[in-house]
Each structure stands twice: as C-alpha cells, then as structure tokens.
Amino acid sequence: MKLLDDLERKLKAIDARSMRRRVRVTDSPCAPRMKVDGVEGCELLAFCSNDYLGLAAHPRVVEAMQEGAARYGAGSGASHLISGHSRAHALLEEKLAAFVGPHLEQARALYFCTGYMANLAMLSAFGGMDTAIFSEELNHASLIDGGRLTRADVVTYPHGDLAALEKLLAESDAKTKLVVTDSVFSMDGDLAPLPQLLTLCERYNAWLMVDDAHGFGILGEHGRGALEHFNLHSPYLIYMGTLGKAAGVGGAFVAAHETVIEWLVQRARPYIYTTAAPPAIAHALSTSIDIIAGEEGRALRKHLQSLIQQLQTSLTLRLWRQLRSTTAIQPIIIGENQSALDAAAALLEQGLWVPAIRPPTVPPNTARLRVTLSAAHTKEDVEQLASILNALEQAQTATALET
Numbered sequence: 001m002k003l004l005d006d007l008e009r010k011l012k013a014i015d016a017r018s019m020r021r022r023v024r025v026t027d028s029p030c031a032p033r034m035k036v037d038g039v040e041g042c043e044l045l046a047f048c049s050n051d052y053l054g055l056a057a058h059p060r061v062v063e064a065m066q067e068g069a070a071r072y073g074a075g076s077g078a079s080h081l082i083s084g085h086s087r088a089h090a091l092l093e094e095k096l097a098a099f100v101g102p103h104l105e106q107a108r109a110l111y112f113c114t115g116y117m118a119n120l121a122m123l124s125a126f127g128g129m130d131t132a133i134f135s136e137e138l139n140h141a142s143l144i145d146g147g148r149l150t151r152a153d154v155v156t157y158p159h160g161d162l163a164a165l166e167k168l169l170a171e172s173d174a175k176t177k178l179v180v181t182d183s184v185f186s187m188d189g190d191l192a193p194l195p196q197l198l199t200l201c202e203r204y205n206a207w208l209m210v211d212d213a214h215g216f217g218i219l220g221e222h223g224r225g226a227l228e229h230f231n232l233h234s235p236y237l238i239y240m241g242t243l244g245k246a247a248g249v250g251g252a253f254v255a256a257h258e259t260v261i262e263w264l265v266q267r268a269r270p271y272i273y274t275t276a277a278p279p280a281i282a283h284a285l286s287t288s289i290d291i292i293a294g295e296e297g298r299a300l301r302k303h304l305q306s307l308i309q310q311l312q313t314s315l316t317l318r319l320w321r322q323l324r325s326t327t328a329i330q331p332i333i334i335g336e337n338q339s340a341l342d343a344a345a346a347l348l349e350q351g352l353w354v355p356a357i358r359p360p361t362v363p364p365n366t367a368r369l370r371v372t373l374s375a376a377h378t379k380e381d382v383e384q385l386a387s388i389l390n391a392l393e394q395a396q397t398a399t400a401l402e403t
C-alpha cells in the first residue's frame with residue numbers, strides 16, 4: 001500500500017541518521033534498580049528518571065494513592081468544569097497555592113493532567129493577536145508547541161542572553177508581553193538568570209512565565225523551587241511546576257495571581273476540554289507535597305546535593321565533555337548520534353541504564369548521555385557510575401588516538 005510505503009521510507013531515513021527511538025518496557029517500579037524487558041538476568045542500575053527525590057515508589061505516597069482510590073474511586077468521570085473536580089483536587093490546589101504562595105501575589109493554583117498540557121494552556125490562554133511571546137532558545141518542547149497554538153508573535157531569544165531579550169522587549173509594541181523560560185534547562189541542567197529576567201519583565205511591563213519542571217521540590221530550602229532558590233517575589237510571575245518529576249506522581253500546576261488563574265479556568269482549552277485526572281492522583285500528591293515540605297524532603301535534598309557534588313568531582317573525562325551542572329541533571333556531551341548510542345549500549349552491557357539523548361531533543365552534534373541523579377541513589381551507586389564512565393571513556397580515547 002502506497003501510504004504505508006511512504007511511512008516505511010521515512011522511517012528508514014530516520015534509521016540512516018541513527019535517530020530511531022524505541023520504547024523499553026520496565027517490569028518494576030521507578031527506582032535506582034529496575035527490571036527491563038529484553039535485558040536478561042540482572043537488574044539495571046538506572047540513571048534516567050526524573051524521580052529526583054525517589055518519591056515515585058515511596059511507601060507513604062503509594063499508600064495515599066490506594067487510600068485515594070478507595071475514597072474517591074478510580075476515575076474522575078468528567079472534566080473539571082462539569083463534575084470531575086473532586087475534593088482531592090481542591091485540597092491539592094490549596095496546598096500548592098500555600099506552598100509557593102510566599103513568592104507570588106494573592107496566589108491561586110490550578111492542577112493539570114500533565115506539564116505538557118499546563119504549558120499549552122498557559123501560552124494559548126494568553127496569546128491573542130495583540131500579544132508577543134519572548135521564548136528562550138532552549139525551552140522545553142511543550143513551551144514551543146504552546147507558542148504554536150497561539151496567534152501571538154513568538155520570538156526566540158538566545159540562551160541566557162539578557163541583552164538580546166532587552167532589545168526585543170524595548171522594540172516591541174505588543175499590548176501584552178510574555179517572557180517564557182525553563183528555570184532548569186532539561187537537557188543541560190543549568191539555571192536561567194531568573195532575577196535578571198524578572199527585573200527586565202518589571203521594567204518592560206511583561207509577564208514572566210517560569211517552567212520549573214526540574215526545580216520544583218528540589219531547589220530552595222523548603223523545596224518550593226526556583227522562586228525560593230532566587231528569593232523572588234512578584235505579581236508579574238506565572239509559575240508552572242510539574243508533579244511527575246520530584247513529586248513522583250504525575251500532572252502539573254500553574255500558580256499565579258488569582259485573576260490570572262481565573263482567566264485560565266475560563267479560557268485555557270487544555271484545562272477545559274479534558275477529563276480531570278483521577279482524584280487518587282491528587283490525593284497521593286498531597287502526601288508528596290507534605291514530604292517535600294517537611295524534614296524528610298530537606299534530608300532527601302541534602303543527600304541529592306552530595307551525590308551531585310560527588311559525580312562532578314569523580315569524573316575525569318577528556319574526550320567527552322561533562323557539563324558543570326549543579327542540578328540533578330548531569331549531561332555528558334559526546335557529539336555524534338552513533339557514538340552516544342554506542343556509549344549507552346556499552347553502559348547497558350555493564351548493567352547501567354543511562355539514556356542517550358539525540359537531536360532534535362538537543363542541538364545537532366551534541367548527542368549526549370543524560371545522567372540524572374536521585375536521592376534514592378546511594379554513594380556507592382554514583383561511585384560505580386563514575387568508575388565505569390571513566391573506564392569507558394578512557395578506552396574510547398585510546399581508540400581515538402590509534403586511528
């Protein structure tokens with residue numbers, strides 16, 4: 001059939017560039033040690049998840065999910081605006097608003113099924129024809145797609161380039177201006193200069209939308225995220241935190257001035273036209289937030305920080321490039337797609353699961369191993385990772401010098 005032949009041909013072209021991706025089936029909860037379909041024998045030591053605090057399989061969170069299902073049933077049955085908004089959703093939103101509230105003005109929070117949808121919602125609800133969106137070059141795909149859903153002008157500014165952004169803001173005569181950025185860049189692990197960005201936004205009367213997918217739960221003394229880390233407070237801030245990463249469950253929330261949130265409720269199609277997430281998820285998340293905000297969260301963050309430091313100081317790479325990241329995202333740039341895949345395969349052979357990330361997720365010729373650390377890892381786990389990576393890279397360097 002011609003239509004299928006067309007697709008087959010396109011898939012072959014993907015193979016030719018070493019860009020074919022595959023789905024792996026896991027047979028155990030998300031944790032440092034995982035069983036994976038197709039890898040026989042031993043469990044793998046995994047450095048791939050965004051479960052930065054190890055809450056995805058935390059007994060108290062799992063128990064809360066069970067309790068939530070017993071109390072509220074399995075599904076929500078409808079969208080939020082019809083009848084799907086349960087007490088569990090309402091309580092979670094109140095808890096989240098109180099948690100990040102110190103950094104906003106008259107904070108209210110709105111829960112979404114996924115971070116992807118929260119970002120589509122934020123940008124599509126704000127972007128009318130008299131709006132300009134200023135989007136950081138390395139922003140997550142969901143922010144880019146959100147920009148595509150709007151009728152607003154979307155301009156991209158270079159990574160971390162405050163001067164370029166200021167020039168764009170000064171030249172814009174749009175009625176509404178939005179600056180949109182990741183707080184922690186998901187493939188590099190570096191932080192956006194949020195205080196400077198906020199100053200620019202206040203000067204040019206623009207909103208600052210912060211996607212804190214990799215900061216919420218992790219950054220700041222209480223785990224409130226990037227806004228706490230930088231000690232920011234402003235009515236210009238619109239904050240998005242995801243709940244499937246450090247919070248260990250799923251979904252996301254937007255927090256901002258109550259008027260902003262009310263606008264989303266009225267106008268954000270990815271909020272309005274979808275079935276509300278199962279209430280048990282919201283119920284489990286309330287327990288996650290309690291853990292993040294409490295003593296246990298503090299201890300988990302401290303342990304994670306020590307693992308980050310340990311990995312940064314124990315790699316001795318020469319051919320590959322270790323990025324200086326202070327976050328749980330610890331990328332090692334290799335370059336060519338095939339070399340990155342080979343490295344990931346070699347690690348797998350030694351029982352380590354580290355994903356290779358290729359374009360278009362990252363710029364061309366910067367294919368990399370994306371190591372992510374979790375508070376569930378031990379010092380010995382990181383020691384093992386570092387020594388295997390060092391040995392592997394040395395073997396590669398030796399081959400490179402010979403040829």
Ligand SMILES: *Cc1c(COP(=O)(O)O)cnc(C)c1O
Nearest residue numbers: 114115116140186213242244251
């Ligand atoms: C993961 C991620 C998202 C999407 O969140 P999901 O809840 O996984 O849909 C959005 N932005 C960034 C920066 C992310 O890393």
